Amino acid sequence: MAVSLRLPSLTLTNLFSSPSSLPILRRRRPHGTLLRPPPLAASFSSQRAEAASAQTQDKSKSSKGSDQVITPRSQDFNAWYLDLIANAELADYGPVRGTMVIRPYGYAIWESIQDYLNVKFKETGHSNMYFPQFIPYSFIEKEASHVEGFSPELALVTIGGGKELEEKLVVRPTSETIVNHMFTKWIQSYRDLPLLINQWANVTRWEMRTKPFVRTLEFLWQEGHTAHATPEEAENEAIQMIDIYTKFAYEQAAIPVIAGRKSKVETFAGANKTYTIEAMMGDRKALQAGTSHNLGQNFSRAFGTQFLDETGQMQHVWQTSWAISTRFVGGIIMTHGDDAGLMLPPKLAPIQVVIVPIWKKDEEKVAVLNAASSVKEVLHTAGIKVKLDDSEQRTPGWKFNFWEMKGVPLRIEIGPRDVSSESVVISRRDVPGKQGKVFGISMEPSILVAFVKDKLYEIQSSLLERAIAFRDSNIVDVNSYDDLKVAISQGKWARGPWSATNEHELKVKEETGATIRCFPFEQPEGIKKCFMTGDPAEEVAIFAKSY
């Protein structure tokens, strides 16, 4: 079986190695080159200075406020993205080039993703465990001929405890080699199968070009690894996991991903099949948001992972692996965010409702704050994630902007008049201006809670609907290569019947910058003709420029 065993990178290698036009982080880079970590004292103070000059607001909270402006998306999508991340306090730049500090607000989004997926993994019989971060270089070298994509990206430890190490250690870029090493030890008979494990961990890939959440030197992810007795089981598992990811994207993140199978060119040589979920970002580029691989027996043959089957024959196991990472947070930002900032789907929002008390005169303050507190209690008791912003040194206007920037789905305003009428004003983050505002909602708990829950549900659906509409209006069905070129040049996705060769595929990439994102699971009926060759085609493929 002459399959070259490139280590599957599970979600991200493909994008790392593809030289897509990824803008380098210019705005915040301290003096120094891309490769060298910046000089220390300089790095932070220069980051501070640069940040201060680069932004209309500096890092200090006191000057943030109604002048908190981010670059409009239409003007410079990448600058918008970086501004948003800074202003919504999602992340900061790490001291070592390309690393990222995930601030509490950003981390809380990752935690909601973790909480949901962890439950799903357990429900489907997987157990969490933890493999060491260091891989002996010899393990990787075992696969050296197949790891061309990885070796320039490997971080190597050569000194430990003041001494040169006997063997170089690799900081894991992904855990296949260790996992398979252990699988070989743990699997002897069919009774040991299926083996279903997962780990939540950090991985390191020494990237040249980085972008917070989307591509960082070190990122957090989960990587599932399973071993099965039959190819059918492995295939079912791979599909089951991509289904779980799809459902998660739609139902929790309100992101209408297109699930499908990667083309041979885009599949990792270590896998028989790669399944992916592709999301359309606000700039219409595609983001590979999660992958699931059917690894067949590629790794079991390389590592000698065998089992005695029920008939007494030795066989190689059939494996899968699948992963989602902190890149998904970048996907949420770029799918729903707008010029006012982040927009979070209620199901993943760390704060679902923010209460802003408003008063002009001192005598009004106590009543307003009391009312605000009790509204907070009511919502909190009902299981809603609510925050009361009662800080006194910020104006209500400032708070409106701040919490909109942070993407909180609902805002409740309480002023003196609301106190007397025992009602509140509720504003939706996803509908700007007067249209999104409702006055006179009763403070009476049952009414208020029902209204809030209802609105959150509406926002969740509305975000999804909007994303679906945006996605669908930016996918063009093409029947010729020329049509595809037009669509891609307009920044859209192209979908058309495809049965051409790998060479054709690479030609499209060279000439248009677009790659096959996937052959979607959902296929149109009818007889199709490949738009490139005119030959009969069984499936349509989706082409797009991507991250």
Place this chain on the structure above:
Amino acid sequence: MAGSEAKNSGSKQSGAKKKEVKKETGLGLTNRKADNFGEWYSEVVVNSEMIEYYDISGCYILRPWAMAIWEIMQGFFDPEIKKMKIKNCYFPLFVSPGVLEKEKEHVEGFAPEVAWVTKSGKTDLEIPIAIRPTSETVMYPYYSKWIRGHRDLPLKLNQWCNVVRWEFSNPTPFIRSREFLWQEGHTAFATKEEADVEVLEILELYRRIYEEFLAVPVIKGKKSEMEKFAGGLYTTSVEAFIPNTGRGVQGATSHCLGQNFAKMFEINFENEKGEKAMVWQNSWAYSTRTIGVMVMVHGDDKGLVLPPKVASVQVIVIPVPYKDADTQGIIDACTATVNTLCEAGIRAESDFRDNYSPGWKYSHWEMKGVPLRIEIGPKDLAKKQARAARRDNGAKIDIANDNLVDEVKKLLDTVQQNLFDVAKQKRDECIEVVHTWDEFVQALNQRKMILAPWCDEEV
């Protein structure tokens, strides 16, 4: 099905049904806790399927059986600190050397243990990069950046992550490994008083983890000047004791860093009077070492002994078929038992594997430390009852089906309490109060924990 991760079944088996295996065959420990503690410990952690050794010395694989314990503790600790308004975040693994060196004493304490990344792919890095041994130096430059005024305080962050300390002293799974998992909390306050309060609040949470979850008695206290955290003001800790070796084990630490790091990293703020002031900081952590302490305290010569509160499987239900007796009926009864217990929130599983005898299963699950075993055979079926066996003291109790949930709950609580009581008694027996140096040396040689007046002067 019991155990979703494959078990290490030792020798390869044929597909044919395994013959009745005697309890002793291949499943017992070869070392005894009282005789060779070190070897006993290594055997237990491997045979109970918690740890797998790895090709890199001092690094271990945490298998699901161990990971579940870690996750249960997390499930307690994380909500507790969230209640204290401490927020989770994630800082990078990598530290640049200059930043690492900022706090001189700190670096003296940790530098010898740091692992360095010197190459990326084939290229040498211009400046090598360190892997975090602890994250003070990674995080505090950001504290300096983010804290401007008193309204930015308190700043309370925590992260769950892995750290690397390249030690050369005896690596021991869980207890001392080169990479381990932990949580590290880092907080900054406007006043020392606030910091002092939190140090103890956290220490109390650590005590609860040990005493309420792991059933391990600990002593709270303050470290000596020599033993305190490198670069900090004072360190408090919970200390456990292993009677078999006469050795103390630092269970978890809660440090007040004072203003030392604030000085080095320029973490200042404008206080309410408009003056520039330095913050007061704490840092606190507990790690996977907790699991090792639990193993050492409760384990016995049959293997691991898990306190019910942290056991991923609290009750294992085993069918005991007999010749032509109603085997299906027994299996059905087992399934029903598991379902009833699970519905009541008890973590119960069954072991229906037909290639292992009941006796083999008893030994296996005892090795894995499951607190309670329930056996159902034809006689139990007839009497509408089940036989329970406690892992901690071997006691056997018959439970009527009608009282299943209540009895099991009571038993689990009793086992939990008993494990703690026994451990506490053994520990207390080891404490000796001394007043002279000679008494001290003698007691130490007898593997005692010593309580003695100490002036803590630097000599």
